[in-house]
Amino acid sequence: MTDLFGTFLRKPAAGAILSLVGVIAFFVIFGGVDLGKLAGAASWVNFAANLGIVAIPVGMLMIAGELDISIGAMIPAGSMTTAIVSGHYELPIAVGMICALGLGVIVGTINGVLANRTTVPSLIITLGTLVAMQGVVLAAAKILTGKASVALTAPDWAKFTFGQLIGGSHQVIILWWIALALVLWFVMHATRYGNWIFAMGGDKDSARNAGIPVRQMTVALFILSATAASFTGMCQAILFNSAQVSGGMNIIFNVIVSVVVGGTLLTGGFGSVAGIFFGTLTFAVVNQGIYFTQIDRNWSNLIIGVMLLVAVAMNENFRTLAMTAVRKKKPA
Template sequence: MIPVSQAAAPAASPSPPAAPASGADGRTAERSLLRRTLARPEIGALIAAVAVYLFFFAVAPSFREAGSLATVLYQASVMGIMALPVALLMIGGEFDLSAGVAVTASALTASMFSFQLSMNVWTGVAVALVVSLGIGALNGYMLVKTGLPSFLITLATFLMLQGLNLAVTKIFTGNVATDSISDMDGFDQARAVFASEIGVGGVQLKVTVLWWLGFAALATWVLLRTRLGNWTFAVGGNKDSARAVGVPVAFTKIALFMAVGFGAWFTGMHLLFSFNAVQSGEGVGNEFLYIIAAVIGGCLLTGGYGSAIGSVIGAFIFGMVSQGIVYANWNPDWFKFFLGVMLLIATLVNLWVRRTATRR
């Protein structure tokens, strides 16, 4: 964990972030359509995704089947639903290291609340939503009140949540995992919403894939067509100038952290209703995967630049690599290495595309 924090720490420091590369250009002359397309943040990731897809398509025969694509999409969606708000937060110039365990915290809350009080599971789901949004709001509130880097604030919440998950679960259940809630009222309904499968052309597609794409469309609309989206870019680009032109910085940041909370809630509900019980120790380390997906998708660590669709492509690349290695029957010992290579290539391609596109 140390190398990662060292790499990311400078980015989270309050030094003024670099001006967004795209905005600096094109003021005097209209650029060609191709140039403008290439200047989109997600284009490098898109090229990488196509390359990875073709690569595994060529080397792994079982990767070509529609059922395999559904498996890859499922893996990508579970990660992608969290990567979306994390990408928005990064555009807004902040990190959330507590995102991985917040998912587990949400699932545990819903499960234990329903089970211990023998309530309809929807009550637990609602309570978990409140708790998750609360964790996000707390992160955001502490950030704007103290002015400390989000890296430190959320590192603290990450550790606290990790401890709470284990300790509270043990107090209530006596074990380290929650009891199965699969025979309780409302479980089947909730399962249909969060964890069902839909037959599409003979292939069982998990419902999370649809939610994921739906959320991505929503996030893109918010980011590009609403005031909140403009504010997000503004606070990530330069907080002080944003405040000077009347952007409600505190509100925007807290809202972004709460969006991460919402994502954690949804992913947590999916885990709970597809697996019936939750292990209290899970989710640690996933926060970096979300950040990786966002970065592959073109988000800058310094904020002010990136896209929601980019994180979708980033998560898709992650899903393809993690499952493709198995379909190709490669030695899984190499998995993390390939993931690292993918990340490096994606960031290099991003850098190159952005430089080429914005050069006049």
């Protein structure tokens, strides 16, 4: 039994699952939350899905030792592109979708190539593309449409696949999130590509020496995160029938908090898709679940801040545990 618990503690997801349980317990005890009501509510699940689709690729990048914050601009860029192409210019929705996702591929490629070619940390590179893309979206919206908000009417099939409200409340993007999580879990933990990503985060030079195509993998991961972001934006535009020029700065912090609470090591080389999944859920429960409590919602940021600090401390602890615990089992 203790052995089983020890094995669980050594998993990167352990911290996230424990925080999720802790936060829910806290809300139930001190906030008087009706668990059934919370479980049935759509708000936090919708919030988690929109966050989670971006958080998993960003987390994979972090495991590989990189960071992508340009996603903050790519979500509005994805929704604006869809709305401008298919709403303002009235081209078929498929064209708008291809343009939105294509933009993600282009920006991701730029990020990846710059990360490979320069020694500039990817935080700075993607800060550059973040600000640049915000400029592009604003300027393009103004020049092309003259408006800051663009309407879009999506045909039924697109609405059904990307912008449906299941049961009138749950966004269909939840299913996309779960599907993406399953696929990326498989890639990360069951295929050789996952092993390459962990190796890259562990030691990039050794990974290259071992024959891992580090450059190609880096570009692929940046494309994945930028495209996931523009996909989220595209779904939002189709759901809300319009796209607005917006900042999207908050999402950057939300994503990073989710990934770190999910047990990913900031320095790379350690983490898991399951951890990021539960990290996102925890974040969403704190952020949205607070409305179900008698606690003033302004406190939610305090909880998130404390949770983040605890998570980082725990990650360090788990890392040491993961590296040493198995040794102690053996009598010397």
